Amino acid sequence: MRDDAHSQRGDVKRTDGKAVSRVSVVDESPPRPGPPEGAADEEYRWHSYAVHPSGRPDAVRFVDTYKSFGRSHVLRGLNMALPEGMVSMILGPSGTGKSVCIKHMVGLLYPDSGDVLVHGRSVPDMPDDELFEMRKKFGLLFQDGALFGSMNLFDNVAFPLRQHTEKGDDEIEEIVMRRLNEVGLGDSRTRMPNELSGGMRKRAGFARALVLEPDILLFDEPDSGLDPVRTALLGELILEIHREMIEEAKRKQREHLPTFCVVTHDIMSARRVADYINVLWKGRIVEAGPAEEMLGSENPFIRQFLSGESQGPLTMD
Template sequence: MGPQVQDNADTEILPPVREAAAVGSGPGSESYAGSVASVRELHKSFGSFQVMRGLSLDFQPQAITTILGPSGTGKSVLLKHMVGLLEPDSGSVRIFGKDIWAMQERERAELRKRFGVLFQDGALFGSMSVYDNVAFPLRKHTDLSEAEIRDIVKARLQEVGLEAAENKAPNEISGGMKKRAGFARALVLNPEIVLFDEPDSGLDPVRTSLLNDVILKVHAEDKGTYVVVTHDIRTARKVSDYVGLIWKGQVVYYGPAKEAFASEDPFVRQFLAGDSVGPLGMD
């Protein structure tokens, strides 16, 4: 059986946070000096549905952190809070040391330019070619000439292996190619933080592995802080420097990936192994 749920959500029993000691101050501390992004005691409800229940987490610089957890547990909602698309009911979101909800909207808009986001389905504009999709942020947010934009776009398309597809429409390329085009678009403003919302969604195992190879290759070249939300354990095992497990709007484990996958903790071991037997149940 999983954590017991009473009729009153406030009485719900959640597993305690399992934290690897090697991660500095850890997800529940007041601050972590080396993090570029952190959330503290984050609470968020939609109507009567409470999604975030005091979630606290730090994201390490120049590292890939994978966020895992069952559907509906708050992973994508966390990303929307980080980029300032959702305001928490309570708690704080700090990016580069600044509380983003203590800013004016104009400042948040400028801050978002330091993010790149790869959406689940690539979120390409159907009426634009692959090239124009990737060029879109540069045309919207910079004063670069078309020649300068072309150099950047072609370099990013080459980086993700799509230089031969620049003139194709989104409906003329595969799902994996759409994800890579979305990744190229996420990179054109040279972001310091890149968010991936289930990049492997809808892809077969081979294309998932190929996309993971591209993520690792680009990260090795460009560095930056990558946050990957996924259900795919193989993706987490392949790309992660750090792993965070979220259950019912709280962090229940956070630590280096090698320690996570070697953990003997029943909750962590069950989730990362995909076992049906253990403390995590259907509820």
């Protein structure tokens, strides 16, 4: 059923039963999609659905994804892509399903209908063992770091290495300390998570997400609860580490370039960090494209949201 839907849209072509990534291209003027069931066309009048090309293959792609929790319809026919090798942002007002998107990418949630593709492979169709294997491609920084409360900082960061690799203690120590030093926590290795501030927990979560050198790194609201200066510093750290990882991936000739995805509603972070921006509202993408094009968008909703003004289509409703 799902395969039929793909082939009708021509979004994903499968050869020998395997899906392949495609390159994002400018909308070839298909008919404008209708509103989701139960919604008025008026509600989606600012959704231009325009996708400006990134010129890169998609690391992650949502295809007509629907997800509801009881009466709350969160994703309502979402089509969205995260281009490979870029720092992408999913921007949107609070409560539009940004974190839900992240959970779909790593298979913590499954769509009610539609598909989520990671490097061309359908996540909802994966059997459990393959899913756990696929998740090793991901690093995820949770809002509060999600450090294990029963372990100190060093053990938290070393945990994925101990579970998934055969590395010896010395090598693990070297990798963990390199990552801890990168995020400025080298001196806190023996401290427990409850002894750390919110910002430190986020940075520790960042270090833990990095140790397995993931292909795709997801950040769930990294700026929540941080002051503007620390938010800016964290943004710089994200960019710096992305640059390093890209160089390393090129040197090692890895199959996929590292893709970062930051979910936030903080416009300043978006301006500083993003290469590519997806603006999400009411469960669909309003408009998506490289940051410079999005920041110059003529769409009144995008302009209002990216400039943080109170006047415009977005209201308290």
